[in-house]
Amino acid sequence: MAVSGIISAIIIGLIIGALGRLVVPGRQAIPIWLTVIIGIIAALIGTAIARGLGVATTPGIDWIELIIQVVLAAVGVMAAVALYRRKSVG
Numbered sequence: 001m002a003v004s005g006i007i008s009a010i011i012i013g014l015i016i017g018a019l020g021r022l023v024v025p026g027r028q029a030i031p032i033w034l035t036v037i038i039g040i041i042a043a044l045i046g047t048a049i050a051r052g053l054g055v056a057t058t059p060g061i062d063w064i065e066l067i068i069q070v071v072l073a074a075v076g077v078m079a080a081v082a083l084y085r086r087k088s089v090g
Contacts, residue, residue, distance in 0.1 A: 013040030020073025030080045038080060042073035 017039025021028055028035075046069030055064040 009040055009043070010036060012043050013037070015039065016043045016046075016069050016073045017077070019070045020075075020077045023070060023074040024077050024081070028077055028081050030077070030084050034080055035077065038076035039073050042076055043069050045069075046072050 013036045017035035017037075020039065020042060021035055046065060049068050049072075050062065050065035053064075055062070058064070
C-alpha cells in the first residue's frame, strides 16, 4: 500500500469513526486513536459487504456503502465503550 493510500485510509477512518460516534447517544469515553482505528476497520468491512451485495459501485456517492460503514462504526464504538467501561471498573 502506498503512502497516499495509508493517508487516505486514515482520513476516511477518521470520518467514518466520527460519524459512528455521532450516531451513538451519550458521551463515549474512548480515545480518538481508537475511534480512528474503529473507523478504518468499519470502512474496510463495510466496503467488502457492499461489494458482496453488489452496491459498492454506483454513480455519484455510494450512500448504501456509507450507511453500512457508519452502522459498523457505531457498533464498534458501542463495543469499545463497553470494553473500556468494563476495564476501568474492574
